[in-house]
Amino acid sequence: MFINRKFALLITENITMKYHFNEIEKKWQDYWAKNQTFKATNPSSFGGGQEEAPKYYVLDMFPYPSGAGLHVGHPLGYIASDIYARYKRHKGFNVLHPQGYDSFGLPAEQYAIQTGQHPAITTEENIKTYRRQLDQIGFSFDWSREVRTSDPSYYKWTQWIFIQLFNSWYNKDADKAEDITELIKRFSSEGNTNVNAACDDNVTIFSAEEWNGFSSEKQQEILLQYRLTYLAETEVNWCPALGTVLANDEIVNGVSERGGHPVIRKKMTQWSMRISAYAKRLLQGLETIDWPEPLKEIQRNWIGKSVGASVTFNVIPNVTLSAVEGSHKIDVFTTRPDTIFGVSFMTLAPEHELVLQITTPEQRAEVEAYIEATAKRSERDRMADVKTISGAFTGAYAEHPFSKEPIPIWIGDYVLAGYGTGAVMSVPCGDQRDYDFAQHFNIPIPNIFEGVDISEEAFADKENTIIANSDFLNGLSYKKAVKRAIYELEKLGQGQGKTNYRLRDAVFSRQRYWGEPFPVYYVNGMPQMIDAKHLPITLPEVEKYLPTETGEPPLGNAKKWHWLQYGDEANVVSKEEFENSSPLERLGGALELNTMPGWAGSSQYFNRYMDPQNDDEIFSQEAINYWQQVDLYIGGSEHATGHLLYSRFWQKFMFDLGLVPYDEFAKKLINQGMILGTSAFVFKARPFIKIEDRFYGLKEFLNIYFSIDVLNGEEFVENVNGTNLILKWLDEKWPIALEGQESHLFDEEVILALQIRHPNKYDLLNKIKNKVYFKLYQEIRVPVEFVDSSDCLNIDGLVDWSNTQYINARFVGNQDGTFKVKRDVEKMSKSKYNVVNPDNICEQYGADSLRMYEMFLGPLEQYKPWNTAGITGVHNFLKKLWKLYHQSENGSFYVTSSPPSEGLGEALKTLHKTIKKVEEDIENFSFNTSVSTFMIAVNELTAQKCTSKAILEPLLVLISPYAPHIAEELWSQLGHNESISTASFPKFDESHLVESTKNYPISFNGKMRFTMELSLDLSKEDIEEAVLANEKTKEQLQGREPKKVIVVPGKIVNIVG
RNA sequence: GCUGAAGUGGUGGAAUUGGUAGACACGUUGGACUUAAAAUCCAAUGGGCAUUAGCCCGUGCGGGUUCAAGUCCCGCCUUCAGUACCA
Known part of the structure; x- marks a missing residue:
């Protein structure tokens, strides 16, 4: 303690002299927080003649507060956006630069399952860590606007939007979402025949009279087929052992990634979002926003627009079937209606609903066996295995719309039930998959292309297509033939031009605890929305965060999870309480057990920042009309098809509702790249002994680690230090009596070679002295904090740090005593020991250094x-x-x-x-x-x-x-x-910056040789004269006459010759 | 397979419309200061030949356009990312 006084004195003396970044940074971070320096002003606060400043909205993709905290890679985007936000403030803008937390999520729930600790508590702790780490980097966030998706005052509005989606349908004629009451009005006045809506595929046609005659339940069921969020049976990957639905990437080889439990495909009733209604607008909208091209491309592929035609094939009635069963139609979608005369068979997905109806008795056994076999294969299996061709003939035939020829109908698992209509017209000459299928099953491959050889493979080049053997399409190009084919199909009433999208509706239910509850209760199996004034519906307490014994989601464990409402009076109560309540004028029922997915809370947060404390509206119109949209959004490209697509969907929906002034939420977006870690490796080596040109490995060997420049890719390396280590070790370990004891040290062959001839220990050690070799056995990562700027390893630090691994280890480095590691660039992760914590950097170099260095x-x-x-x-x-x-x-x-x-x-x-x-x-x-x-x-x-x-x-x-x-x-x-x-x-x-002279580079045949200081006032001719008069020019030309002299004033002189 | 991005010293990278390739740093080497270390400062640093001037080669590879190409055009190679039986 006695030195401290002197030391303290020194610091006070030097405070203005030396750069004490730690003190300075703390001081200003406190100042900014105390003075709310970066608080953005909303128009309502301008008042008093204060002029309305131009606005600028800079946003980061908000973080999920994980338990591990931040590493140096995380703040990269935040630093960039912070620089931009601060710059815009200097430029006189009123800058909105908020931050918050995407705080619902799986890790907290997993942790809760393991420890029983409530996810809200761990989330709160993690947020504290994040906040401390963010603060120490000196960001200019307006923390007064912080939002957390798991905060009831925030997810109230997530629930509110869900209700709006439920109460809306998509009118394709108006090309926008409209209130569901409009649709109900039309149903009761004219039925649904003329309604052009985005809806389920299998809606039945009804008249106004029929609609008005339907029961309330029936009407609700029909409306669900039109609502923008709806309940539907969806196939999911169900893992009974884990009691949950798994995403595709959580399944490996048909079993769960965690625990290896079997997974089955199961139909479950789930909430879905009718994002497909917006496919066209989501695609078109990409043209209007300044987002990175690769990201747009990912979204385009995901939406997957394909233009073509739908064609209806009539199934030829089978004599063995009754007339009713016999008349079927198969709709297909094709992008190549021009190749319609090349159809030689049709293929249905095995799951296609018509398959069993059209299959002939003779083929039934084979078809059923095939269907069963495909059902067993997981979707992933089917996708991964592209090479195997399989299928079965149904025995049925369809009629070609033009030639009226019979076309055999097959089933095959290369046709996907979920895409298009689940059926294709197979044109083997023009599609490689059809070609392979036809070849495999000996189906004819008619050629309909002029001058093209299809004996080896299909011909899919649209540009060079000229149609042949195709009746009225003969001689036409791809483009013309497509048009003509569609025209003829329409005339026939068997097809029309159609645009198809790959984009599927998004499943919105999760069997999880730590997510937004749905504002939904059920009456007779029909979902009912809770009135917005009762929001938020907060997450109930549960004892266990696991699924119930009956397989219900975790919310099934809640003691109180029934909705009970009389008039304006509403409560969440227990099942018993609900059942014992008076049914008179009662509203309510069991509440929804699923919760919303991770992307629910992040799909509108950017708007909420504009007016985050508003408890009456999601945001005021004044606020949204002022801030409008995000001007600059920075975040990772991994959110391309998740967050960034769903957010655009919700924003378009809110635009249709008249809530927001723009149907795109972010004008410009930048994907920050990832910061990778530089892992450090030491080489664990295995010693060998060379006897008569053969190498024999030591069976059991020391923890010996070599520096990269001792052991670098060489096959077998001799090393004095290493040899001494081995000899010493052998010396210590060598048993006094040799026989039978050394077998654990050497491979058997070595023993045989040595035992007989060298029974004496010293004799043996002498003998192998110059024969010890080392070979790389394993590259082992060591924590990067023990490696210095010259890649030298701090061995003592490493040994101190490790509990066991390096305790008895030997390190063989260079003669000068240093030990160099191998370095390799990898993703930064804890398991790779290459994570660098910003806390340490800030402490050692300061936040300003960190910011600048990033x-x-x-x-x-x-x-x-x-x-x-x-x-x-x-x-x-x-x-x-x-x-x-x-x-x-x-x-x-x-x-x-x-x-x-x-x-x-x-x-x-x-x-x-x-x-x-x-x-x-x-x-x-x-x-x-x-x-x-x-x-x-x-x-x-x-x-x-x-x-x-x-x-x-x-x-x-x-x-x-x-x-x-x-x-x-x-x-x-x-x-x-x-x-x-x-x-x-x-x-x-x-x-x-105005200069009077320029140091001209003088080149000869394009190669710069020397420079010359010349006035910028000189004309081209003056410059040429001056340059040619120069001694060095003459030296370069060596008497040659320049063929040409190029003079670009202010830039360069080039002499050709 | 398809789509997208990128290949420049030992390393990260610069060169904004074709005009002095390697800015700025890291690292390395040498030097100064110091009892010493750290810190700081100075110098050199693409490769090769000469070691004084100078010369030759150099932006993944092979061609081309041009007075002039890292930059533009054609053909390839490699790496990374996304995506996949999408009819």
């Missing part, structure tokens, strides 16, 4: 490896920056307000060059190059010994978005009382 690593969108060693570069830069403002003799703050007349020109040039470049860089999201620019500027100003306030003050504003803490500190030392975030961005002045 940007300095490379372009934002790019994947790039993290290497802590490099951070000293930006850290040194910040120290130099600090020094630039502390140039007095004793190192204290020194800035002159009256600049020396001499030298200011150079400094102004440096400043304005920097302003220009940094502004361009930020606008282009090229943050890495800005950091270099700052380095150059500070290097130049330091060399110029610049102390002028006129230069150093604006420079701080430029740097402040990147390194806000140091900028605030120096700003206050300059005498400012307000945060630097209120300062306006310096104005670029071209006049300071």
Whole structure:
């Protein structure tokens, strides 16, 4: 303790002299929090003649607060968006830059199942960690607007939107969602014949009279087929042992990834979202938004638009079947109606509903066996196995719409029940799958392409297609033939042009506890929405977070989970309480047991930030009309088909409802690349002994680890240190009596070779002295914190850290005593020991260094490896920056307000060059190059010994978005009382960059040889003359006459000759 | 297979409309300061030949356009990512 006083004294003396980043950063983070520096103003607060500032909305994809906390890869996007947000504030914008948590999710629930701890508690703890970590990096978030998806005051509105979706249907004529009451009106006045809606495939036609005659339940059932969210039987992957539904990627080889339990396909009643209604608009909308092309492409593929025709084939009635059973139609969708004359068979999915009806008695056994065999195969199996061709003939035939020829109908599992109509017209000459199928089953392959050989494979090239052997389509190109075929089909009443989308409706139910409850109760099996005024319906307490014994979702464990309502009075009660209540004027019933999926809460949060505390509306119209939409959204591309597609869907829905002014929620989106870890490896080696040119391995061997430059890819390596280790070890372990004892050390052959001839220990050790070799056995990862900037391993640190693995280990390194590891770039993860924690970086180098270094690593969108060693570069830069403002003799703050007349020109040039470049860089999201620019500027100003306030003050504003803490500190030392975030961005002045001369590169045949300083006033001719007169030019030409001289004034001179 | 992105020193990367390739850093080597270490500062650093000037080769590979190509065009190779029996 006695040194501390002296030490403390030293610090106080130096506080203004040295760059004490820890103190500075703490100070300003506290200041920002206390003064609410980054609070965004809503229009309602402008008032009092305050002018309405232009708005800018910068948003990060909000995090799931995991227990592991943040690693250095996570904040990359947040830093970029923070720089942009701070920049926009300097540019005079009212910036909305909020943050929150996507706090419902599986890990918390899994943890709850294991420990019994309520997910809300662990989530709260995790959020605290996240908040602390985010705060220490110095983000300019407006925390007063924080939202959490698991907060009832937030998920109230998630439930509210669900109700709106339930109360809506999609009118294809108006091409928008409309209130369900409109649909009910039309049903009761005209039935559903003329209703053009996005609905289930199997709706039955009814008249107004029929509708009005239906029971209430029947009417509700029909309406479910039209609602934008609906209950439907869906096939799911059910794992009985785990009691839950699994996603496709949770199943490996037909069994659950966790535990290896069998998985069956099961039909379950689930909520679904009719996102398919929006397929067309989701696709078209992509044209209007500035999102990365690869991301748009992923969404386009996911939506999967294909243009073609639907064709109806009549099944030829089979004499053995009755007339009713015999008349069937098969609808197919094809993108190639031009190839209709190439059809030589049809293929139905084995699950197709017509299969059993049309199968002839003779084929029945074979077809049923095939159906059974396919049902056993998981979807994943079927997808993975593309090579095996299988199928069965139904015995039935369809009639070709034009040629009236009979076409055999097959079933095959290469046709998917879930896509199109689950049936295809097979054109083997034009589709490789059809071709393979036809070949396998000896079905004819008629050629309908002019001048094309199809003896080897199908011909699928649309561009070069000329149709032949096709009646009225002969000689036509693909495009013309398609049009003509559709025209003829329509004339026949057996088809029409059609656009198909791959996009499926999204299942919205999860058998989980930790998610939003549905605002739904059931009466006679029919779902009823709870009135919005009773929201939120909060998650009930349960004793266990597992499914019930009867296989119900975890909410089935809740003691109180019935809705009971009389008039405005409503409560969640127990089953008994409900059953004992008076049925008179009672509303209610059992509440929904499923919860909503992870993407429910994240599909509208960006709008809620605009007015997050509003308890009466999801957001006020005033707020949404002011903030409008996200101007810049930054996040990972892994959300391309999840969050980003569903959010666009909900936003379009809310647009249809007139709630939001734009039907796209984010104008511009940037995908930040991932920061990868640099793993470190040591080489575990196995010793061998070489006897008569053969290598014999030691059966049991030491924990020996080699440095990369000792053991690098070589087959067998000799090493003195290693050999000594082995000999010493053998010496210690060698039993006094040899016979039979050493067998655990060597392979048997070695024993045979040695035993007889060398019964004496020392004799043997001597004998093998020069014959010990090492071979790489395993590359083992070591924690990167024990590796320094030169890839040298801190062996003591590693041994101290490990409990067992390295306790008795030997490390064989270089002669100079260092031990180098192998480095490899991999995804950052705990199991790879390559995670770098931002806490340590902030402590050691400061948040400003972390922020700058993350940007300095490379372009934002790019994947790039993290290497802590490099951070000293930006850290040194910040120290130099600090020094630039502390140039007095004793190192204290020194800035002159009256600049020396001499030298200011150079400094102004440096400043304005920097302003220009940094502004361009930020606008282009090229943050890495800005950091270099700052380095150059500070290097130049330091060399110029610049102390002028006129230069150093604006420079701080430029740097402040990147390194806000140091900028605030120096700003206050300059005498400012307000945060630097209120300062306006310096104005670029071209006049300071005007040059009178240019150092021209002089090239010969395109190769630069030397440079020449020439006035920029010179004409082309003057330049040419000056260059040709130069001694060096003559030297280069060596007497040759230049054929041509290219002069680009201000750029370059090139001499050809 | 299809779709998309990218290949530049030992490493991360720069070169914005074709005009001095390798900015800015890391690392490495040498030097200064120090009893020493750290910190700091200075110098060198694409490869090769010469070691003084200088010369040759160099942006995945092979061609082409051009006075001039990392950048534009054609053909390939490799890596990464997404996706997959989509009719």
